[in-house]
């Protein structure tokens with residue numbers, strides 16, 4: 001299993017909507033870009049369903065305007081975090097399914113950009129401390145499931161989507177680590193105390209979504225980051241479940257009786 005120092009400093013964040021990444025991993029992304037990592041954002045939807053709840057004009061022009069605004073906000077958020085590469089896949093907001101077409105799009109991006117780390121949401125719902133419906137937008141779950149399927153096995157398997165290699169020259173690529181956000185159990189934290197203000201600034205950039213009551217939201221976000229930080233004796237932190245993409249060595253799981261048998265040989 002590769003050590004962190006051996007990883008190529010390339011990461012990809014794959015999420016459904018503009019602002020998803022800022023809530024979940026913006027602080028961590030800022031620490032990575034500060035450390036020289038190239039971080040590429042993939043936003044799957046076009047953001048056309050994220051207007052105000054009181055809206056009465058929800059027609060094509062209003063949707064196009066909203067999409068353009070949200071992309072601009074995403075670019076501004078990324079600028080706060082040192083991220084310059086963003087791919088907008090422009091799938092219709094609110095209508096995401098785990099399709100082979102979307103899986104192939106993500107495999108294409110993984111093979112082209114070759115990240116060692118991918119950040120995505122956990123493709124499961126968490127019932128502790130309670131089910132939070134806002135976290136489990138169907139697009140979030142669909143994108144998470146698709147991202148995992150794209151990473152393994154499709155991206156690393158030459159036999160999956162053969163046209164990507166045969167026609168587009170995109171060789172298989174193995175992602176080393178998946179950093180899951182919102183997983184039922186976490187095994188990694190990142191101290192984001194030095195970059196917490198940048199995480200807040202990146203959230204503030206999403207004015208169309210969060211501008212109305214930003215002071216209250218900031219208080220809540222700082223509270224969450226602080227609660228997470230307290231678990232690790234730092235001021236502010238973000239937590240993940242990091243899954244390494246490696247095959248276990250059978251020797252690591254040998255039992256005492258296996259060892260005795262081997263000794264008898």
Ligand SMILES: [Zn+2]
Pocket residue numbers: 016017019020137140
């Ligand atoms: Zn979202």
